Amino acid sequence: MKTIINHLAENQVVSRDDLRKLLTNITKEEQEYLAEKAREVRHQVYGHDVYTRGLIEFTNYCKNDCYYCGIRRSNKQASRYRLTKEDILLCCKEGYELGFRTFVLQGGEDGYSTDDYIEDLVRSMKEEYPDCAVTLSIGERSYESYKRLYDAGADRYLLRHETANEEHYGILHPKELTLQNRKQCLINLKNIGYQVGCGFMVGSPGQTVDNLIDDLEFVKELAPHMVGIGPFIPHKDTPFAEKEQGTLEMTLRLLSIIRLMNPHVLLPATTALGTIHPKGREQGILAGANVVMPNLSPVEVRKKYMLYDNKICTGDEAAECRVCLQKRMESIGYCLVVDRGDYK
Numbered sequence: 001m002k003t004i005i006n007h008l009a010e011n012q013v014v015s016r017d018d019l020r021k022l023l024t025n026i027t028k029e030e031q032e033y034l035a036e037k038a039r040e041v042r043h044q045v046y047g048h049d050v051y052t053r054g055l056i057e058f059t060n061y062c063k064n065d066c067y068y069c070g071i072r073r074s075n076k077q078a079s080r081y082r083l084t085k086e087d088i089l090l091c092c093k094e095g096y097e098l099g100f101r102t103f104v105l106q107g108g109e110d111g112y113s114t115d116d117y118i119e120d121l122v123r124s125m126k127e128e129y130p131d132c133a134v135t136l137s138i139g140e141r142s143y144e145s146y147k148r149l150y151d152a153g154a155d156r157y158l159l160r161h162e163t164a165n166e167e168h169y170g171i172l173h174p175k176e177l178t179l180q181n182r183k184q185c186l187i188n189l190k191n192i193g194y195q196v197g198c199g200f201m202v203g204s205p206g207q208t209v210d211n212l213i214d215d216l217e218f219v220k221e222l223a224p225h226m227v228g229i230g231p232f233i234p235h236k237d238t239p240f241a242e243k244e245q246g247t248l249e250m251t252l253r254l255l256s257i258i259r260l261m262n263p264h265v266l267l268p269a270t271t272a273l274g275t276i277h278p279k280g281r282e283q284g285i286l287a288g289a290n291v292v293m294p295n296l297s298p299v300e301v302r303k304k305y306m307l308y309d310n311k312i313c314t315g316d317e318a319a320e321c322r323v324c325l326q327k328r329m330e331s332i333g334y335c336l337v338v339d340r341g342d343y344k
Protein backbone atom coordinates (compact mmCIF):
# COMPACT_ATOMS: atom_id res chain seq x y z
CA MET A 1 0.00 0.00 0.00
CA LYS A 2 2.85 2.41 0.79
CA THR A 3 4.25 1.83 -2.70
CA ILE A 4 0.91 2.87 -4.18
CA ILE A 5 0.75 5.97 -1.98
CA ASN A 6 4.33 6.95 -2.88
CA HIS A 7 3.61 6.42 -6.55
CA LEU A 8 0.51 8.60 -6.27
CA ALA A 9 2.47 11.33 -4.46
CA GLU A 10 5.23 11.31 -7.08
CA ASN A 11 3.16 11.00 -10.24
CA GLN A 12 -0.26 12.44 -9.33
CA VAL A 13 -1.88 9.38 -10.91
CA VAL A 14 -2.39 5.70 -10.18
CA SER A 15 -4.35 2.99 -11.98
CA ARG A 16 -8.03 2.29 -11.27
CA ASP A 17 -6.97 -0.92 -9.56
CA ASP A 18 -4.67 0.94 -7.22
CA LEU A 19 -7.38 3.52 -6.49
CA ARG A 20 -9.69 0.63 -5.68
CA LYS A 21 -7.15 -0.71 -3.20
CA LEU A 22 -6.75 2.70 -1.58
CA LEU A 23 -10.50 3.00 -1.24
CA THR A 24 -11.18 -0.48 0.10
CA ASN A 25 -8.24 -2.17 1.79
CA ILE A 26 -6.48 0.54 3.69
CA THR A 27 -5.50 0.23 7.37
CA LYS A 28 -5.55 3.06 9.89
CA GLU A 29 -1.74 3.43 9.71
CA GLU A 30 -1.79 3.46 5.92
CA GLN A 31 -4.51 6.11 5.92
CA GLU A 32 -2.38 8.21 8.29
CA TYR A 33 0.56 7.83 5.88
CA LEU A 34 -1.71 8.91 3.01
CA ALA A 35 -2.78 12.01 4.99
CA GLU A 36 0.83 12.80 5.83
CA LYS A 37 1.78 12.74 2.14
CA ALA A 38 -1.22 14.90 1.28
CA ARG A 39 -0.25 17.42 3.97
CA GLU A 40 3.30 17.56 2.63
CA VAL A 41 2.05 18.50 -0.83
CA ARG A 42 -0.39 21.00 0.61
CA HIS A 43 2.40 22.64 2.64
CA GLN A 44 4.58 22.93 -0.46
CA VAL A 45 1.85 24.80 -2.33
CA TYR A 46 -0.13 26.67 0.34
CA GLY A 47 2.00 26.50 3.49
CA HIS A 48 0.00 26.44 6.71
CA ASP A 49 -2.51 29.03 5.50
CA VAL A 50 -6.19 28.24 5.57
CA TYR A 51 -8.31 30.27 3.18
CA THR A 52 -11.77 31.29 4.19
CA ARG A 53 -14.87 32.12 2.17
CA GLY A 54 -17.99 33.80 3.51
CA LEU A 55 -21.01 31.81 2.42
CA ILE A 56 -24.22 33.77 1.85
CA GLU A 57 -27.16 31.40 1.44
CA PHE A 58 -29.40 33.95 -0.23
CA THR A 59 -32.41 31.88 -1.31
CA ASN A 60 -33.76 28.44 -0.50
CA TYR A 61 -36.36 28.45 -3.26
CA CYS A 62 -35.49 25.73 -5.75
CA LYS A 63 -37.17 24.44 -8.86
CA ASN A 64 -35.24 21.17 -8.72
CA ASP A 65 -36.15 18.02 -6.88
CA CYS A 66 -32.87 16.22 -6.11
CA TYR A 67 -33.71 13.27 -3.89
CA TYR A 68 -30.98 14.01 -1.32
CA CYS A 69 -31.57 17.70 -0.79
CA GLY A 70 -33.57 19.30 2.03
CA ILE A 71 -34.59 22.32 -0.05
CA ARG A 72 -35.94 20.28 -3.00
CA ARG A 73 -39.17 21.68 -4.39
CA SER A 74 -41.29 18.80 -3.13
CA ASN A 75 -40.34 19.42 0.48
CA LYS A 76 -43.45 21.22 1.68
CA GLN A 77 -42.02 21.38 5.21
CA ALA A 78 -39.27 23.77 4.12
CA SER A 79 -40.02 27.36 5.03
CA ARG A 80 -38.89 29.38 2.03
CA TYR A 81 -37.00 32.67 2.17
CA ARG A 82 -35.12 34.98 -0.12
CA LEU A 83 -32.71 37.66 1.11
CA THR A 84 -33.01 41.12 -0.41
CA LYS A 85 -30.12 42.88 -2.11
CA GLU A 86 -29.82 45.07 0.99
CA ASP A 87 -29.64 42.00 3.26
CA ILE A 88 -26.93 40.51 1.06
CA LEU A 89 -24.84 43.67 1.02
CA LEU A 90 -25.13 43.86 4.81
CA CYS A 91 -23.75 40.29 5.03
CA CYS A 92 -20.84 41.40 2.87
CA LYS A 93 -20.22 44.43 5.05
CA GLU A 94 -20.11 42.33 8.19
CA GLY A 95 -18.00 39.74 6.42
CA TYR A 96 -15.54 42.31 5.14
CA GLU A 97 -15.05 43.69 8.65
CA LEU A 98 -14.39 40.16 9.86
CA GLY A 99 -11.65 39.70 7.27
CA PHE A 100 -13.44 37.81 4.51
CA ARG A 101 -12.15 38.57 1.01
CA THR A 102 -14.30 36.07 -0.85
CA PHE A 103 -18.08 36.01 -0.84
CA VAL A 104 -19.96 32.98 -2.08
CA LEU A 105 -23.52 33.62 -3.20
CA GLN A 106 -25.20 30.26 -2.91
CA GLY A 107 -28.84 29.45 -3.48
CA GLY A 108 -31.36 27.05 -4.92
CA GLU A 109 -32.34 27.38 -8.56
CA ASP A 110 -34.78 30.19 -7.88
CA GLY A 111 -36.80 31.75 -10.72
CA TYR A 112 -36.30 35.11 -9.03
CA SER A 113 -32.53 34.89 -9.71
CA THR A 114 -32.70 36.21 -13.25
CA ASP A 115 -29.59 37.32 -15.10
CA ASP A 116 -30.60 40.95 -14.57
CA TYR A 117 -30.98 40.43 -10.85
CA ILE A 118 -27.75 38.51 -10.26
CA GLU A 119 -25.82 40.76 -12.61
CA ASP A 120 -26.87 43.83 -10.64
CA LEU A 121 -26.01 42.08 -7.38
CA VAL A 122 -22.55 41.07 -8.56
CA ARG A 123 -21.83 44.57 -9.88
CA SER A 124 -22.81 46.12 -6.56
CA MET A 125 -20.67 43.67 -4.59
CA LYS A 126 -17.64 44.25 -6.81
CA GLU A 127 -18.15 48.01 -6.71
CA GLU A 128 -18.25 48.11 -2.90
CA TYR A 129 -15.58 45.48 -2.37
CA PRO A 130 -13.23 45.61 -5.37
CA ASP A 131 -10.56 43.69 -3.47
CA CYS A 132 -12.87 40.72 -2.93
CA ALA A 133 -13.63 37.71 -5.09
CA VAL A 134 -17.26 36.90 -5.83
CA THR A 135 -18.18 33.25 -6.21
CA LEU A 136 -21.53 32.13 -7.55
CA SER A 137 -23.16 28.84 -6.67
CA ILE A 138 -26.61 29.04 -8.22
CA GLY A 139 -26.83 25.89 -10.30
CA GLU A 140 -27.25 25.10 -13.97
CA ARG A 141 -27.69 28.02 -16.37
CA SER A 142 -27.11 28.69 -20.06
CA TYR A 143 -23.71 29.59 -21.54
CA GLU A 144 -25.03 33.11 -22.23
CA SER A 145 -26.14 33.53 -18.65
CA TYR A 146 -22.79 32.37 -17.24
CA LYS A 147 -21.04 34.71 -19.66
CA ARG A 148 -23.12 37.73 -18.60
CA LEU A 149 -22.47 37.10 -14.93
CA TYR A 150 -18.77 36.68 -15.60
CA ASP A 151 -18.69 39.94 -17.52
CA ALA A 152 -20.47 41.58 -14.58
CA GLY A 153 -17.49 40.63 -12.42
CA ALA A 154 -18.12 37.17 -10.95
CA ASP A 155 -14.76 35.46 -10.47
CA ARG A 156 -15.61 31.90 -9.54
CA TYR A 157 -18.40 29.35 -9.84
CA LEU A 158 -19.16 26.28 -7.74
CA LEU A 159 -21.23 23.53 -9.29
CA ARG A 160 -20.74 20.11 -7.80
CA HIS A 161 -21.11 17.40 -10.42
CA GLU A 162 -22.52 15.17 -7.60
CA THR A 163 -21.41 11.93 -9.31
CA ALA A 164 -19.57 11.31 -12.56
CA ASN A 165 -21.43 8.07 -13.25
CA GLU A 166 -24.61 8.23 -15.40
CA GLU A 167 -26.39 5.40 -13.64
CA HIS A 168 -25.60 6.79 -10.19
CA TYR A 169 -26.65 10.27 -11.34
CA GLY A 170 -30.05 8.77 -12.14
CA ILE A 171 -30.35 7.33 -8.63
CA LEU A 172 -29.77 10.76 -7.06
CA HIS A 173 -31.82 12.91 -9.42
CA PRO A 174 -35.18 12.97 -11.22
CA LYS A 175 -34.88 12.37 -14.93
CA GLU A 176 -35.17 16.04 -15.99
CA LEU A 177 -31.65 16.48 -14.60
CA THR A 178 -28.82 14.92 -16.58
CA LEU A 179 -25.14 14.34 -15.98
CA GLN A 180 -24.47 15.39 -19.54
CA ASN A 181 -25.92 18.86 -18.95
CA ARG A 182 -24.13 19.13 -15.64
CA LYS A 183 -20.78 18.38 -17.26
CA GLN A 184 -21.49 20.78 -20.12
CA CYS A 185 -22.18 23.55 -17.59
CA LEU A 186 -18.79 22.93 -15.95
CA ILE A 187 -17.01 22.97 -19.31
CA ASN A 188 -18.80 26.20 -20.29
CA LEU A 189 -17.87 27.85 -17.01
CA LYS A 190 -14.24 26.91 -17.48
CA ASN A 191 -14.14 28.11 -21.09
CA ILE A 192 -15.64 31.45 -20.09
CA GLY A 193 -12.80 31.96 -17.64
CA TYR A 194 -14.27 31.32 -14.21
CA GLN A 195 -12.23 29.62 -11.51
CA VAL A 196 -14.43 26.53 -11.30
CA GLY A 197 -15.30 24.12 -8.50
CA CYS A 198 -16.89 20.71 -8.97
CA GLY A 199 -17.45 18.07 -6.29
CA PHE A 200 -19.51 15.24 -4.94
CA MET A 201 -20.99 13.70 -1.81
CA VAL A 202 -19.26 10.79 -0.14
CA GLY A 203 -21.47 7.84 0.74
CA SER A 204 -24.54 9.01 -1.16
CA PRO A 205 -27.20 6.35 -1.73
CA GLY A 206 -26.22 3.84 -4.41
CA GLN A 207 -22.61 5.03 -4.59
CA THR A 208 -20.09 2.26 -5.32
CA VAL A 209 -16.31 2.29 -5.08
CA ASP A 210 -16.26 2.29 -8.87
CA ASN A 211 -18.41 5.42 -8.90
CA LEU A 212 -15.86 7.11 -6.62
CA ILE A 213 -13.07 6.14 -8.98
CA ASP A 214 -15.12 7.71 -11.81
CA ASP A 215 -15.35 10.87 -9.69
CA LEU A 216 -11.59 10.95 -9.10
CA GLU A 217 -10.91 10.46 -12.80
CA PHE A 218 -13.48 13.09 -13.75
CA VAL A 219 -11.85 15.61 -11.39
CA LYS A 220 -8.45 14.85 -12.86
CA GLU A 221 -9.74 15.34 -16.39
CA LEU A 222 -11.70 18.53 -15.71
CA ALA A 223 -8.80 19.95 -13.70
CA PRO A 224 -10.98 22.39 -11.72
CA HIS A 225 -9.59 25.03 -9.37
CA MET A 226 -11.64 23.73 -6.48
CA VAL A 227 -13.23 20.45 -5.39
CA GLY A 228 -15.96 20.42 -2.76
CA ILE A 229 -16.61 17.08 -1.11
CA GLY A 230 -18.44 16.17 2.06
CA PRO A 231 -20.31 13.22 3.48
CA PHE A 232 -23.90 12.62 2.40
CA ILE A 233 -26.16 13.24 5.41
CA PRO A 234 -29.84 12.28 5.23
CA HIS A 235 -32.54 14.92 5.56
CA LYS A 236 -35.71 13.78 7.30
CA ASP A 237 -38.13 15.24 4.73
CA THR A 238 -36.56 13.73 1.60
CA PRO A 239 -36.88 10.34 -0.11
CA PHE A 240 -33.44 9.50 1.34
CA ALA A 241 -34.49 10.10 4.96
CA GLU A 242 -33.72 6.52 5.98
CA LYS A 243 -30.43 6.16 4.08
CA GLU A 244 -27.13 5.89 5.85
CA GLN A 245 -24.77 8.84 6.08
CA GLY A 246 -21.30 8.91 4.57
CA THR A 247 -18.36 8.21 6.86
CA LEU A 248 -15.64 10.45 8.22
CA GLU A 249 -12.91 7.96 7.25
CA MET A 250 -13.96 7.69 3.62
CA THR A 251 -14.30 11.47 3.29
CA LEU A 252 -10.82 12.04 4.76
CA ARG A 253 -9.33 9.36 2.53
CA LEU A 254 -10.83 11.00 -0.55
CA LEU A 255 -9.62 14.45 0.52
CA SER A 256 -6.06 13.10 0.73
CA ILE A 257 -6.29 11.30 -2.62
CA ILE A 258 -7.72 14.40 -4.31
CA ARG A 259 -4.89 16.51 -2.87
CA LEU A 260 -2.27 14.07 -4.14
CA MET A 261 -3.85 13.79 -7.60
CA ASN A 262 -4.32 17.59 -7.87
CA PRO A 263 -1.61 19.28 -5.76
CA HIS A 264 -2.75 22.89 -6.35
CA VAL A 265 -6.47 22.37 -5.96
CA LEU A 266 -8.48 24.42 -3.45
CA LEU A 267 -10.05 21.89 -1.15
CA PRO A 268 -12.57 22.84 1.53
CA ALA A 269 -13.09 21.05 4.83
CA THR A 270 -16.86 21.34 4.54
CA THR A 271 -19.64 22.10 6.99
CA ALA A 272 -21.04 18.61 6.33
CA LEU A 273 -17.74 17.15 7.52
CA GLY A 274 -17.98 19.30 10.66
CA THR A 275 -21.54 18.06 11.12
CA ILE A 276 -20.75 14.33 11.29
CA HIS A 277 -17.83 14.74 13.71
CA PRO A 278 -16.99 17.51 16.22
CA LYS A 279 -13.43 17.68 14.88
CA GLY A 280 -14.36 16.89 11.28
CA ARG A 281 -13.09 20.13 9.79
CA GLU A 282 -9.81 19.96 11.69
CA GLN A 283 -9.32 16.42 10.49
CA GLY A 284 -10.18 17.53 6.97
CA ILE A 285 -7.42 20.14 7.08
CA LEU A 286 -5.02 17.52 8.43
CA ALA A 287 -5.97 15.26 5.51
CA GLY A 288 -4.93 17.91 2.96
CA ALA A 289 -7.81 20.40 2.77
CA ASN A 290 -6.94 24.14 2.78
CA VAL A 291 -10.24 26.07 2.78
CA VAL A 292 -13.12 26.61 5.18
CA MET A 293 -16.45 28.18 4.25
CA PRO A 294 -18.29 29.55 7.26
CA ASN A 295 -21.73 31.02 6.97
CA LEU A 296 -22.38 34.75 6.70
CA SER A 297 -26.14 34.47 6.33
CA PRO A 298 -28.30 36.29 8.91
CA VAL A 299 -28.98 33.99 11.87
CA GLU A 300 -32.77 34.36 11.32
CA VAL A 301 -32.63 32.36 8.08
CA ARG A 302 -29.88 29.86 8.82
CA LYS A 303 -32.12 27.06 10.04
CA LYS A 304 -34.06 27.35 6.80
CA TYR A 305 -31.11 26.48 4.57
CA MET A 306 -31.13 22.88 5.75
CA LEU A 307 -29.73 20.72 2.99
CA TYR A 308 -29.34 17.89 5.52
CA ASP A 309 -30.21 17.22 9.17
CA ASN A 310 -28.29 18.61 12.18
CA LYS A 311 -26.27 21.15 10.20
CA ILE A 312 -23.83 22.95 12.50
CA CYS A 313 -23.48 26.70 13.10
CA THR A 314 -27.12 27.50 12.40
CA GLY A 315 -27.41 29.42 15.69
CA ASP A 316 -24.09 31.23 15.61
CA GLU A 317 -23.37 34.74 14.43
CA ALA A 318 -20.79 35.15 11.66
CA ALA A 319 -18.36 36.73 14.12
CA GLU A 320 -18.64 33.73 16.45
CA CYS A 321 -17.90 31.30 13.62
CA ARG A 322 -14.93 33.36 12.55
CA VAL A 323 -13.38 33.27 16.04
CA CYS A 324 -14.32 29.63 16.50
CA LEU A 325 -12.70 28.58 13.23
CA GLN A 326 -9.60 30.64 13.90
CA LYS A 327 -9.16 28.85 17.23
CA ARG A 328 -9.83 25.48 15.66
CA MET A 329 -7.24 26.06 12.94
CA GLU A 330 -4.67 27.37 15.41
CA SER A 331 -5.22 24.32 17.61
CA ILE A 332 -3.82 22.15 14.80
CA GLY A 333 -1.03 24.52 13.76
CA TYR A 334 -2.74 26.34 10.89
CA CYS A 335 -3.70 29.96 10.37
CA LEU A 336 -6.85 31.55 8.93
CA VAL A 337 -5.67 34.28 6.59
CA VAL A 338 -7.21 37.53 5.34
CA ASP A 339 -6.83 36.87 1.63
CA ARG A 340 -8.91 36.29 -1.50
CA GLY A 341 -7.42 32.83 -1.49
CA ASP A 342 -6.85 32.43 -5.20
CA TYR A 343 -5.65 29.24 -6.84
CA LYS A 344 -1.85 29.10 -6.93
Ligand code: 5AD
Binds near residue numbers: 069070160199233234
Ligand atom coordinates in the same frame (compact mmCIF):
# COMPACT_ATOMS: atom_id res chain seq x y z
N1 5AD B 1 -25.96 15.74 2.46
C1 5AD B 1 -24.76 16.25 2.15
N2 5AD B 1 -24.58 17.19 1.20
C2 5AD B 1 -25.68 17.62 0.54
N3 5AD B 1 -25.81 18.51 -0.45
C3 5AD B 1 -27.12 18.61 -0.76
N4 5AD B 1 -27.84 17.78 0.02
C4 5AD B 1 -26.97 17.15 0.83
C5 5AD B 1 -27.10 16.15 1.83
N5 5AD B 1 -28.27 15.62 2.15
C6 5AD B 1 -24.67 19.14 -1.13
C7 5AD B 1 -24.74 18.88 -2.63
C8 5AD B 1 -24.84 20.29 -3.21
C9 5AD B 1 -24.25 21.14 -2.11
C10 5AD B 1 -24.66 22.57 -2.14
O1 5AD B 1 -24.68 20.52 -0.93
O2 5AD B 1 -23.55 18.24 -3.07
O3 5AD B 1 -24.14 20.45 -4.42
Ligand code: FES
Binds near residue numbers: 321
Ligand atom coordinates in the same frame (compact mmCIF):
# COMPACT_ATOMS: atom_id res chain seq x y z
FE1 FES C 1 -19.55 28.23 13.52
FE2 FES C 1 -17.66 27.04 15.15
S1 FES C 1 -17.56 27.56 13.06
S2 FES C 1 -19.61 27.99 15.69
